[in-house]
Amino acid sequence: MTEIRRVGVLGCGLMGSGIAQVAAAAGHETIVRDVSQQIWDRARGGIEKSLAKFVEKGKLAAADRDAALKRLTFTTATGDLKGCDIVVEAITEDLELKNALWKELDALCPPHTIFASNTSSLTIAAMAAATKRADRFVGLHFFNPVPLMQLVEVVRAVTTSEETFRRAFAFARSLGKEAVAAKDNSGFIVNLLLVPYLLDAIRAVEHGVGTVPDIDKAMQLGCGYPMGPLTLLDFVGLDTTYRIAEIMFTEYREQKYAPPPLLKRMVTAGLMGRKSGKGFYDYSADPPRVVDLGI
Secondary structure (H helix, E strand, C coil), X not given: CCCCCEEEEECCCHHHHHHHHHHHHCCCEEEEECCCXXXXXXXXXXXXXXXXXXXXXXXXXXXXXXXXXXXXXXXXXXXXXXXXCEEEECCCCCHHHHHHHHHHHHHHCCCCXXXXXXXXXXXXXXXXXXXXXXXXXXXXXXXXXXXXXXXXXXXXXXXXXXXXXXXXXXXXXXCCCEEEEEECCCCCCHHHHHHHHHHHHHHHHHCXXXXXXXXXXXXXXXXXXXXXXXXXXXHHCHHHHHHHHHHHHHHXXXXXXXXXHHHHHHHHCCCCECCCCECCEECCCCCCEECCCCC
């Protein structure tokens, strides 16, 4: 079984940069591909800031931080990932865009390279079928923020070989993560259960079950959750949740996965949550105040 030493990451947004950080910190030579140096610079700055916090808290030695940063390189050329033992994709939830990159990499990478997608809602089979290495294709679904969240869902498609699954599982554990095995259904384990809960919270707002802060407080204190569902939606991004819900509804055709009208209206209005400054809460205020949604 080939040891995974060199890691490629497609995309250095929030998830991609987090995956790159934990891979480099775990001792892997890591190369990150994105479309512009401006995106790299922002990602590298975020990684440096994150690692600095670990040093400040005594969870990472300064020498280890410096070594991790030296293991990180950035590129705009997809071909620069051809020497990697595993390539983890973390771009937007767009199957056509993902598959275009997979096809390009499939022609460049050696046979032993594992392809892994960080998708949260698309099926692994839909990407593996675009390549000639369906047996070496797997899902590695990390959670945000990647450096702090311990879980990785290791997803085995119907075509994934036993060796590929074992290598991917071992790789996830080498990053200091807790890995769980998941079947290749849209949403895997976590989102299959989480997305209906979040959508039901939006429906509760629509139907006047309670105010935004009271719904959050009820679920936080009543169920012991670290944050309420509407705060979590703002953190995840309402646009991201909308895309995931659309994909899952298309897959299952079950009403519980259908995006509520309020979610669609908010996304259309640019209320994306923390990333846009407003969602269910207005983050220009301290503490954040509830946004008047006209309900």
